[in-house]
Amino acid sequence: xxxxxxxxxxxxxxxxxxxxxxxxxxxxxxxxxxxxxxxxxxxxxxxxxxxxxxxxxxxxxxxxxxxxxxxxxxxxxxxxxxxxxxxxxxxxxxxxxxxxxxxxxxxxxxxxxxxxxxxxxxxxxxxxxxxxxxxxxxxxxxxxxxxxxxxxxxxxxxxxxxxxxxxxxxxxxxxxxxxxxxxxxxxxxxxxxxxxxxxxxxxxxxxxxxxxxxxxxxxxxxxxxxxxxxxxxxxxxxxxxxxxxxxxxxxxxxxx
Amino acid sequence: xxxxxxxxxxxxxxxxxxxxxxxxxxxxxxxxxxxxxxxxxxxxxxxxxxxxxxxxxxxxxxxxxxxxxxxxxxxxxxxxxxxxxxxxxxxxxxxxxxxxxxxxxxxxxxxxxxxxxxxxxxxxxxxxxxxxxxxxxxxxxxxxxxxxxxxxxxxxxxxxxxxxxxxxxxxxxxxxxxxxxxxxxxxxxxxxxxxxxxxxxxxxxxxxxxxxxxxxxxxxxxxxxxxxxxxxxxxxxxxxxxxxxxxxxxxxxxxx
Numbered sequence: 001x002x003x004x005x006x007x008x009x010x011x012x013x014x015x016x017x018x019x020x021x022x023x024x025x026x027x028x029x030x031x032x033x034x035x036x037x038x039x040x041x042x043x044x045x046x047x048x049x050x051x052x053x054x055x056x057x058x059x060x061x062x063x064x065x066x067x068x069x070x071x072x073x074x075x076x077x078x079x080x081x082x083x084x085x086x087x088x089x090x091x092x093x094x095x096x097x098x099x100x101x102x103x104x105x106x107x108x109x110x111x112x113x114x115x116x117x118x119x120x121x122x123x124x125x126x127x128x129x130x131x132x133x134x135x136x137x138x139x140x141x142x143x144x145x146x147x148x149x150x151x152x153x154x155x156x157x158x159x160x161x162x163x164x165x166x167x168x169x170x171x172x173x174x175x176x177x178x179x180x181x182x183x184x185x186x187x188x189x190x191x192x193x194x195x196x197x198x199x200x201x202x203x204x205x206x207x208x209x210x211x212x213x214x215x216x217x218x219x220x221x222x223x224x225x226x227x228x229x230x231x232x233x234x235x236x237x238x239x240x241x242x243x244x245x246x247x248x249x250x251x252x253x254x255x256x
Numbered sequence: 257x258x259x260x261x262x263x264x265x266x267x268x269x270x271x272x273x274x275x276x277x278x279x280x281x282x283x284x285x286x287x288x289x290x291x292x293x294x295x296x297x298x299x300x301x302x303x304x305x306x307x308x309x310x311x312x313x314x315x316x317x318x319x320x321x322x323x324x325x326x327x328x329x330x331x332x333x334x335x336x337x338x339x340x341x342x343x344x345x346x347x348x349x350x351x352x353x354x355x356x357x358x359x360x361x362x363x364x365x366x367x368x369x370x371x372x373x374x375x376x377x378x379x380x381x382x383x384x385x386x387x388x389x390x391x392x393x394x395x396x397x398x399x400x401x402x403x404x405x406x407x408x409x410x411x412x413x414x415x416x417x418x419x420x421x422x423x424x425x426x427x428x429x430x431x432x433x434x435x436x437x438x439x440x441x442x443x444x445x446x447x448x449x450x451x452x453x454x455x456x457x458x459x460x461x462x463x464x465x466x467x468x469x470x471x472x473x474x475x476x477x478x479x480x481x482x483x484x485x486x487x488x489x490x491x492x493x494x495x496x497x498x499x500x501x502x503x504x505x506x507x508x509x510x511x512x
Contacts, residue, residue, distance in 0.1 A: 010378060010379055011379050012379040012380050012382065057380070081376065086377065086379060086382035086387075087379045087382055088379060089376050089377070089378065089379050090376075091376060120337065120345050120346075120347060121342065121345070122266060122345065123266055123267050123268040123342060123343045123344060123345050124268050124313070124384060126268065126342035126343055128380060131342075
């Protein structure tokens with residue numbers, strides 16, 4: 001009988017064309033499938049908790065996959081890290097009940113977005129933060145972030161590719177339903193960085209980056225915090241700010 | 257009359273074939289020269305305090321160059337950072353007396369070497385630390401490091417390319433003289449990392465990486481700390497340990 005596995009992955013998204021396997025592109029899902037094949041001889045498609053886009057990082061992406069192989073879990077864990085590139089690490093690996101599915105079973109996700117605030121961004125952080133050195137009204141950004149907590153229709157903050165957005169979530173949310181619940185949405189200072197942390201029951205495509213892009217316009221005082229309420233109510237992508245750069249975004253944790 | 261400039265540079269060495277300009281290779285000196293030409297129209301060869309090898313990083317490399325251009329120093333600083341890749345940053349730029357030369361005028365240098373000690377190295381650090389997860393006798397490594405302080409002939413720890421080594425230092429040290437003075441040489445724990453910090457009046461080619469490779473063999477108990485005295489006295493490269501990986505090494509500071 002097949003054994004089901006749950007892996008928690010951390011990756012530097014910079015060198016990859018995102019999570020999802022695509023012909024002719026180097027992707028995290030593709031690398032993981034290739035290494036599993038190499039170790040066990042089995043062709044499986046590891047399921048992620050969701051996609052991450054090109055350049056987006058993960059501290060705790062979750063993947064699930066089933067194998068016939070009797071390989072002990074500790075040996076498989078070691079072999080995966082030996083064969084994967086150093087930019088993808090399997091932080092933990094465990095055997096889980098057959099009904100566990102990284103995407104269908106997820107209950108909530110946490111994302112983090114890092115903005116470096118000093119005039120000169122250290123070269124070592126170039127792929128890992130978004131650099132915004134101009135003045136920002138950080139108090140206004142904190143107020144704006146709090147407005148999106150609770151249950152809302154996030155149409156104004158989703159990429160205008162509804163087919164793609166709906167497909168990602170069809171097991172948990174009705175197709176074309178853009179209503180999600182945000183449990184917490186805050187900005188905090190961490191040394192030279194301003195960090196956005198958001199936790200919710202699900203996220204639409206580009207939703208975190210579109211929220212950040214909008215909060216940055218509040219920071220620049222192009223918008224007031226109250227404008228965020230208006231933008232949310234408009235249910236119209238063209239009302240919100242631009243999509244913030246991918247390299248500041250991290251999928252932190254998936255809860256089940 | 258030409259104006260002389262001193263720049264302190266920080267760079268991620270991962271994407272470069274080292275500091276020194278070479279035909280057909282992407283180097284830090286080459287990038288800097290190209291950007292200066294682009295801004296001022298002047299073709300100069302910025303002089304570094306010394307070379308860094310492929311993959312070696314800098315927190316405080318120093319470069320000097322002379323320009324005829326009347327461009328204000330603050331404008332030149334901004335323009336350099338605007339046009340350089342994000343992996344190379346000019347941290348400070350100042351006008352200095354004409355006799356200042358980044359290499360000839362240097363009095364001492366500090367290097368740092370980062371070793372990540374936990375079982376799984378975070379993917380975000382893969383280019384920036386050397387990963388050594390096996391047991392190490394850290395107390396023995398600290399004793400071994402202290403042995404190299406003072407004035408010694410470091411022939412056992414230099415790359416076997418004497419022509420190259422001597423050429424780098426001919427203005428300050430006699431050709432083929434491998435005697436250098438180490439002011440401090442210590443290992444310290446910084447969270448999950450074991451860090452070697454060494455300051456001296458000059459360093460031979462590969463010297464820090466060869467010292468680290470040897471101290472790691474002390475850590476593995478292949479050598480005792482006392483063996484380091486024997487290796488130093490032998491003045492023979494084949495006696496010492498291997499050259500440690502480039503990606504853990506940082507040129508921290510140059511003093512004048």
